Structures are given as C-alpha cells and as structure tokens.
Amino acid sequence: MNRLIISLAFSIIFLSAGAQNIFITKDARINFNSSTSVEDIVAESHQATTVIDIEKNVVKFSVLTTSFKFRRALMEEHFNENYMESAKFPKANFNGKITSPIDWKSDKPAVVDVKGTLTMHGISNEVSLKAQITPGKGKISASAEIKVTPEAFGIQIPSAVRDKIAKEVTIKIDADYTPFQQ
Amino acid sequence: MTRKKVIRIVLWVFVIGLIAAFSSIYYVFNMPRRNLAKENAVYSLEAKQLISDFKKDEASSNAKYLDKAIAVTGEIKSIRTLDNHSMVFSLEDSMEGVSCTVDSADVVVYSSKLSAVKIGSKAAFKGRCSGMLMDIQVINCVPE
Structure with missing residues (x-):
C-alpha cells in the first residue's frame, strides 16, 4: 500500500514537472504575403495553436486555413476553394525540432535553427528556418519566417492569374507562449 | 428604319451591356463577407x-x-x-x-x-x- 502511495506521489510529481516543459498559445499570429506589383495579397490569422517543449526542444504549430483573413472576401473564397481546398484539407501543420543550442533560462533573444515538416494542402515537405526566441519568466516569445512556393505543396495556380501571385510566398509567425496548465 | 437608327440601337445595347458587365464584375470583386x-x-x-x-x-x-x-x-x-x-x-x-x-x-x-x-x-x-x-x-x- 505504502509503495503504491509513494509511486503515485512520484508519478504526480513527474507529471506536474512534465507539464512545466510545455509552453502553449492558441492566439499565435500568422500572416503570409504573396504580393506582386499587380496585386496586394496579404492574409492573417490570429488563431494558430502552437506548442514548445523546452525539454525536447520540439515545436508544433497548427492553423485552420479558413481562419485567414484577406482584404477582399473574393480572395478568401479563392484561397479556400481553389488553392488550399480547405474543405478537404482544413489544417496546416508544422512539426519541428530546434537543432541549435538554446539556453531557456536566459532572457536574451536567441536566433535558432529549426528543422521540421510543413504539411498543407495534404502535402508534406521538409523545411528549415531560423526563429528568434526570447525566453522570459513564465513566458516565451518567438517569431519566425519562411518562404514557400505554392507548387511545392501541389497548389496549382492557373496561368491567367499566376503573374498576380508571388512565386515565393513569405509566411511570418509571431507567438507569445505561456506555461501549459491542465 | 434608317441605317443611322440601327447603329444607334446597337450602340445603346453595347453600352448597357458594358455597364452590366462592369457592375457585376465590380460586385463579385467586392462581394460582401458571409453575414x-x-x-x-x-x-x-x-x-x-x-x-x-x-x-x-x-x-x-x-x-x-x-x-x-x-x-x-x-x-x-x-x-x-x-x-x-x-x-x-x-x-x-x-x-x-x-x-x-x-x-x-x-x-x-x-x-x-x-x-x-x-x-x-x-x-x-x-x-x-x-x-x-x-x-x-x-x-x-x-x-x-
């Protein structure tokens, strides 16, 4: 009986310690820019969910594609119906690992390398990017930028409008994490 | 009907068609969001x-x-x-x-x-x- 209580106590301590490694936010900002001289195309979502595990140095990022807002409703419709096919592929995901060393106890901004898999429109690609991470007391701020080509994710853009959309789309993310509390 | 009259009617139809086309394009381009x-x-x-x-x-x-x-x-x-x-x-x-x-x-x-x-x-x-x-x-x- 005693042993059970002790092991139970240990597992509770272990669990609560485990939870302290996890930082999360559901309000991460993500925007992308595919503007050309012909057309301004920018979209933003404030509802990406992202998690950092500071013990395993693992980062996860997810966003629902219909949560992106454009300047025009017509752009949103084209984005969701023709390009991202949001009904079939409602999410975009990134699963990655911080590959360069980082001191989570420091409160100075650090630029780190992140490698991982970006999945959208049902297609996964290995990507690497630089992220700026600022650890703080009970919070972590992070921002990152990545360039992708729509064609790499099987997104076909008709030649009639190809010149209106940038060849490379710049995706920027910006997140303020807080400790995960269950 | 004189030749002039025919041309005038054709021109009017063309202008009205053009206005309709432009206004529908304008509407679609600036269509409201779902309410x-x-x-x-x-x-x-x-x-x-x-x-x-x-x-x-x-x-x-x-x-x-x-x-x-x-x-x-x-x-x-x-x-x-x-x-x-x-x-x-x-x-x-x-x-x-x-x-x-x-x-x-x-x-x-x-x-x-x-x-x-x-x-x-x-x-x-x-x-x-x-x-x-x-x-x-x-x-x-x-x-x-």
Missing part, C-alpha cells in the same frame, strides 16, 4: 455534443460541420480579446472546448449583448465551423 447573423443555423447543438463528435471522428465531423452555419450553446470557460480586437469565447473547456470568435466589427455591433456574457454563465453563438485544432473553432460568430 452569419442573416443565416439560419444548419445545426443547433450543445458545445459538449460538438466536442464529442469531433473527438470521436474528426474526418466525418469535418464533412458534417465544416463551413456550415452552426449554433452552439455551452458554459463560458474563458473570454479573451485578441490583438486584432476580435473576441474569443471558449465553451466548456478553455483548452479543448469550442472557441467562438466574434470579429472586431461585430464586437462593436453586439457590445451590449457580449458584455452580458460572463465566465460561468451559459451562452450561445452562431458562426461558421472552421475545424479542430486542440479546440473546435467557430469563426465569424454572432451572439444568439
């Missing part, structure tokens, strides 16, 4: 039901609810204002519940109704289901 306040909910249900549907089978729930106007009712667990002044009301669970987002313009329109929504109280929102991350997100919401 959920004017739509009837395809499904009206408890937040708990929506959560259990999505947890049980995400793919079939996506097929059933995605992009549909739905009305959800549940207990408010958290209220947040985002950087873009939209408000998020979490039903049943602040992490893994139903998150109803009211766009900044609607926050102004429904300010009196929304200020009555308190943590712990029951509330209903009608919006467009955009899928599940940790929580099930319902966007472009209006209070019911």
Whole structure:
C-alpha cells in the first residue's frame, strides 16, 4: 500500500514537472504575403495553436486555413476553394525540432535553427528556418519566417492569374507562449 | 428604319451591356463577407455534443460541420480579446472546448449583448465551423 502511495506521489510529481516543459498559445499570429506589383495579397490569422517543449526542444504549430483573413472576401473564397481546398484539407501543420543550442533560462533573444515538416494542402515537405526566441519568466516569445512556393505543396495556380501571385510566398509567425496548465 | 437608327440601337445595347458587365464584375470583386447573423443555423447543438463528435471522428465531423452555419450553446470557460480586437469565447473547456470568435466589427455591433456574457454563465453563438485544432473553432460568430 505504502509503495503504491509513494509511486503515485512520484508519478504526480513527474507529471506536474512534465507539464512545466510545455509552453502553449492558441492566439499565435500568422500572416503570409504573396504580393506582386499587380496585386496586394496579404492574409492573417490570429488563431494558430502552437506548442514548445523546452525539454525536447520540439515545436508544433497548427492553423485552420479558413481562419485567414484577406482584404477582399473574393480572395478568401479563392484561397479556400481553389488553392488550399480547405474543405478537404482544413489544417496546416508544422512539426519541428530546434537543432541549435538554446539556453531557456536566459532572457536574451536567441536566433535558432529549426528543422521540421510543413504539411498543407495534404502535402508534406521538409523545411528549415531560423526563429528568434526570447525566453522570459513564465513566458516565451518567438517569431519566425519562411518562404514557400505554392507548387511545392501541389497548389496549382492557373496561368491567367499566376503573374498576380508571388512565386515565393513569405509566411511570418509571431507567438507569445505561456506555461501549459491542465 | 434608317441605317443611322440601327447603329444607334446597337450602340445603346453595347453600352448597357458594358455597364452590366462592369457592375457585376465590380460586385463579385467586392462581394460582401458571409453575414452569419442573416443565416439560419444548419445545426443547433450543445458545445459538449460538438466536442464529442469531433473527438470521436474528426474526418466525418469535418464533412458534417465544416463551413456550415452552426449554433452552439455551452458554459463560458474563458473570454479573451485578441490583438486584432476580435473576441474569443471558449465553451466548456478553455483548452479543448469550442472557441467562438466574434470579429472586431461585430464586437462593436453586439457590445451590449457580449458584455452580458460572463465566465460561468451559459451562452450561445452562431458562426461558421472552421475545424479542430486542440479546440473546435467557430469563426465569424454572432451572439444568439
């Protein structure tokens, strides 16, 4: 009986310690820019969910594609119906690992390398990017930028409008994490 | 009918056609966003039901609810204002519940109704289901 209580106590301590490694936010900002001289195309979502595990140095990022807002409703419709096919592929995901060393106890901004898999429109690609991470007391701020080509994710853009959309789309993310509390 | 008259009629038809074409292009180009306040909910249900549907089978729930106007009712667990002044009301669970987002313009329109929504109280929102991350997100919401 005693042993059970002790092991139970240990597992509770272990669990609560485990939870302290996890930082999360559901309000991460993500925007992308595919503007050309012909057309301004920018979209933003404030509802990406992202998690950092500071013990395993693992980062996860997810966003629902219909949560992106454009300047025009017509752009949103084209984005969701023709390009991202949001009904079939409602999410975009990134699963990655911080590959360069980082001191989570420091409160100075650090630029780190992140490698991982970006999945959208049902297609996964290995990507690497630089992220700026600022650890703080009970919070972590992070921002990152990545360039992708729509064609790499099987997104076909008709030649009639190809010149209106940038060849490379710049995706920027910006997140303020807080400790995960269950 | 003289030749002149025929030309004049043809010209008029052409001009009217041109105006119609341009105005319809203009309308489509600047078409308004979906206004959920004017739509009837395809499904009206408890937040708990929506959560259990999505947890049980995400793919079939996506097929059933995605992009549909739905009305959800549940207990408010958290209220947040985002950087873009939209408000998020979490039903049943602040992490893994139903998150109803009211766009900044609607926050102004429904300010009196929304200020009555308190943590712990029951509330209903009608919006467009955009899928599940940790929580099930319902966007472009209006209070019911």
